[in-house]
Amino acid sequence: MKKVLLALLIVTMVVGGAIGQAKVYKVGVSMPSATHGWMGNANWWAQRAEKDWEARDKAVQIELKFSGNVNQQVADIEDLLVKKVDALVVFPHDTSVTSIVEKAFNAGVYVVVLDRGVSKEGIYDIYITNDDEAYTRKGMEWLAKQMGFKGNLLLITGIPSPIDTIRTDTIKEVVKKYPNIKLLDVQPGDWNRQKSLTVMENYLQKYKQIDAVYTADDDMMLGAMQAYKESGRKDIKLFLGGGCLKSVIKEIMDDSNPLVKADVTYSPSVIATSISYAVIGVKGEKLNPNVYQVRALPRRIILPSELVTRENAKDFYVPEAPF
Amino acid sequence: MSATTAKKIDLEKHGALIALGALFVLASVIGWPYFIRPENLVNVMRQSSYTGIIALGMTFVIISGGIDLSVGAVAAFVASCGVLFMNWVLQAAGGNEVLAILGGVSVMIALGFAAGALNGLLITKGKIVPFIVTLGTMSIFRYLSLQMANAGEFASQSQLYGTFGMSKIFEFKVGDQAISLPIPVFTLLVLAAVLAFLLDNTRYGRYLCAVGSNARVAQYSAVRIDRVRFWAYAINGMCVGTTAALLAARFNTVSTPNFGLGFEMDAIAATIIGGTAMAGGRGSIWGTIIGVFMLQIIQNMLNMAGLSPYLQGVVKGIVIIGSVYIQKQRQ
Numbered sequence: 130m131k132k133v134l135l136a137l138l139i140v141t142m143v144v145g146g147a148i149g150q151a152k153v154y155k156v157g158v159s160m161p162s163a164t165h166g167w168m169g170n171a172n173w174w175a176q177r178a179e180k181d182w183e184a185r186d187k188a189v190q191i192e193l194k195f196s197g198n199v200n201q202q203v204a205d206i207e208d209l210l211v212k213k214v215d216a217l218v219v220f221p222h223d224t225s226v227t228s229i230v231e232k233a234f235n236a237g238v239y240v241v242v243l244d245r246g247v248s249k250e251g252i253y254d255i256y257i258t259n260d261d262e263a264y265t266r267k268g269m270e271w272l273a274k275q276m277g278f279k280g281n282l283l284l285i286t287g288i289p290s291p292i293d294t295i296r297t298d299t300i301k302e303v304v305k306k307y308p309n310i311k312l313l314d315v316q317p318g319d320w321n322r323q324k325s326l327t328v329m330e331n332y333l334q335k336y337k338q339i340d341a342v343y344t345a346d347d348d349m350m351l352g353a354m355q356a357y358k359e360s361g362r363k364d365i366k367l368f369l370g371g372g373c374l375k376s377v378i379k380e381i382m383d384d385s386n387p388l389v390k391a392d393v394t395y396s397p398s399v400i401a402t403s404i405s406y407a408v409i410g411v412k413g414e415k416l417n418p419n420v421y422q423v424r425a426l427p428r429r430i431i432l433p434s435e436l437v438t439r440e441n442a443k444d445f446y447v448p449e450a451p452f
Numbered sequence: 453m454s455a456t457t458a459k460k461i462d463l464e465k466h467g468a469l470i471a472l473g474a475l476f477v478l479a480s481v482i483g484w485p486y487f488i489r490p491e492n493l494v495n496v497m498r499q500s501s502y503t504g505i506i507a508l509g510m511t512f513v514i515i516s517g518g519i520d521l522s523v524g525a526v527a528a529f530v531a532s533c534g535v536l537f538m539n540w541v542l543q544a545a546g547g548n549e550v551l552a553i554l555g556g557v558s559v560m561i562a563l564g565f566a567a568g569a570l571n572g573l574l575i576t577k578g579k580i581v582p583f584i585v586t587l588g589t590m591s592i593f594r595y596l597s598l599q600m601a602n603a604g605e606f607a608s609q610s611q612l613y614g615t616f617g618m619s620k621i622f623e624f625k626v627g628d629q630a631i632s633l634p635i636p637v638f639t640l641l642v643l644a645a646v647l648a649f650l651l652d653n654t655r656y657g658r659y660l661c662a663v664g665s666n667a668r669v670a671q672y673s674a675v676r677i678d679r680v681r682f683w684a685y686a687i688n689g690m691c692v693g694t695t696a697a698l699l700a701a702r703f704n705t706v707s708t709p710n711f712g713l714g715f716e717m718d719a720i721a722a723t724i725i726g727g728t729a730m731a732g733g734r735g736s737i738w739g740t741i742i743g744v745f746m747l748q749i750i751q752n753m754l755n756m757a758g759l760s761p762y763l764q765g766v767v768k769g770i771v772i773i774g775s776v777y778i779q780k781q782r783q
Contacts, residue, residue: 198714
C-alpha cells in the first residue's frame with residue numbers, strides 16, 4: 130500500500146511538474162575575471178549574452194562566475210554543480226580544471242570548454258576556440274606585404290604559454306618565406322602594456338633601423354607605440370597588434386593613425402558564442418534546418434581569425450564594449 | 453568577582469566559535485537553499501583545507517613574531533619537483549603507482565621542510581627580517597618553477613594520484629545523500645590536533661609564545677630563541693609541502709604560473725581572523741581553523757547568493773578588518 134502511494138505521489142509530482150511549469154535550463158559560466166583589456170571585453174560579452182538570452186527565452190537562466198585564479202575557478206564550478214546547473218561553460222585559467230570538468234560531465238551536465246582547454250579527451254560536449262595559427266599567419270602575411278617583403282622586423286610576444294608558442298612559431302614560419310625580411314629580436318611583453326613599453330624602449334636603444342613592430346596584441350602594441358613616440362624617431366613605418374581593441378579599430382576605421390593600418394580578430398565574443406551553443410545544445414535544439422544536423426552539435430569549433438582593414442573595420446567596431 | 457572573570461574568559465574562549473555558529477545560520481539564510489546542502493558543506497570544507505593547512509603553519513610563524521610570504525611560491529616549487537620525481541619513479545619502477553605516489557609525496561614534504569628551513573636559517577643566522585627573507589624566497593621559488601616548466605605545466609602520469617586527490621574516507625549516509633570526509637579535510641583536522649597539542653601542551657609551544665611576545669626576556673630566560681624560530685618556519689614548510697601534495701593530486705597537474713597563487717594572503721587572513729596577534733606571542737590553532745572556515749563560508753554564501761566576485765573581495769576585506777577590530781575592543 131505504502132509503495133503504491135509513493136508511486137502515485139511520484140507520478141503526480143512528475144506530471145504536475147511537467148504541466149505546472151516548463152523546464153528551466155540553468156547554464157553556469159565560469160571564466161577568468163578582467164585582468165587585461167581583452168578579458169575585460171570577454172567579460173562584457175558574457176554579460177551581454179546573459180542579458181540577451183534571458184530576455185529572449187524565459188526557459189533560460191544564466192549564472193556568471195568570474196574568478197581571479199584557478200583555485201577560485203574550481204570552487205566556483207563546484208558551487209555551480211551544487212546549484213544543479215544543466216549546462217556548464219568553462220573558460221579555463223589553465224588545464225588544472227580538468228578533473229572538476231570531468232566530474233561535471235560524468236554527472237550529466239552539458240559541458241562547453243573554451244580556448245586553453247582541458248588535458249583529457251571525451252569529457253566535454255563542445256570545445257570552442259579561436260584560431261591561434263591563422264591569427265598570426267594572416268597578420269604576418271599582411272605585414273610582410275606592407276613591408277614590401279623586405280626590412281627589419283621586431284617581435285614582442287605574450288606570456289610564455291602553449292598559445293603564445295603557436296603564435297610565435299607561426300610568425301617565424303611566415304618570415305622564413307621572405308629572405309629579405311630580417312627578424313631582429315623576439316622578447317616577451319607578457320600581454321601587458323607597461324612591460325611592452327619597457328621592451329620597446331630597450332629595442333629602440335639597441336636597433337638603429339626598425340621598419341615594423343608586430344606584437345599580436347593591441348594592448349602591447351599601444352605600449353610599444355608609446356615608447357616609439359616618446360623616442361622621437363621616424364624610422365618605423367608600421368605597428369601591428371591584434372585582438373581588436375575598440376580604440377584601435379576606431380583609428381583604422383577613421384584612418385587617423387599612419388602607423389596602424391590593420392588588426393586581426395581574436396574574438397572576445399567567443400564566450401558569448403559558447404554560451405549560445407550551451408543553451409542550444411542543452412535544450413537539444415538545432416542550429417539551422419539547412420545544415421542537415423542529425424542530432425548533436427559539432428564537437429570542436431574553431432572560430433576564424435579575420436584581417437581587419439579600413440574597408441571592413443566598421444563591421445568589427447563595437448562601441449558599447451568597454452575596451 | 454571571580455564568577456564574572458570566569459564568564460569573561462569563557463566568552464573570550466568561545467566568542468569565535470559563537471561567531472562561526474552565527475555566520476553558519478546567516479549563510480544558511482543568504483545562501484538558501486544551496487548552502488545547507490550536505491554536498492555543498494563538504495565542498496566548503498574541502499575548499500578551506502588547502503590554504504587551511506598552510507594557515508596552521510602560518511599560525512606558528514606569526515606567533516613567533518614573524519611572517520612567511522613565500523608559502524604559495526614554495527607550494528608551486530615543491531609540487532613541480534614532486535610531480536617530476538613521481539613521474540621518474542613511475543618510469544623507473546615499471547609503473548608501480550603506489551611507490552611513485554609515496555615517493556612524490558615524501559619529496560614534496562621534505563622539500564617543503566627544506567624551503568622552510570632555508571627561510572628559518574636566513575632569518576635566524578642571517579639576521580634578516582622575515583618579511584624581506586620571505587619576499588625574496590617568494591620570488592626565487594616562483595620563478596624557479598616557471599623556469600623549470602618554461603611557464604607551462606607538469607602533468608602527473610599517475611592516474612591513481614588524481615584519484616587519491618578526489619578520494620574520501622568515512623563515508624556514511626544522511627537520507628539518500630552520501631556524506632564523506634575528503635582526504636584534505638581529514639589531513640587538516642589531524643594536523644590541527646597535532647599542532648594544537650604542540651602549541652598548548654609542550655615546552656616548545658610555551659617557548660614559541662615567549663619568543664613571540666618578548667624575545668629578549670625569553671633569551672635571558674635561557675630559551676634558545678633562534679632554534680625556536682627556526683622550527684616555526686620549518687614546521688610551516690612541512691605544512692606547505694602537505695598542501696602542495698594534496699593540491700597537486702586534486703588537479704593531477706601543476707601549472708607553475710597559477711599553483712598556490714595568493715595563498716600567503718589567504719593563510720595570513722585566516723590566522724589573523726582566528727585571533728592570532730600579528731605582533732606575535734599569542735594565538736591558537738583552533739582559532740585559525742575557525743578563521744579558515746569563516747572566510748570560506750562567507751565566500752561560498754556570497755557566491756551562492758550570486759553576488760559579483762568583485763564585491764565578494766570587498767566583503768572579504770571588511771571581514772578581515774572588522775574581526776580584528778572586534779578583537780581589539782574586547783581586550
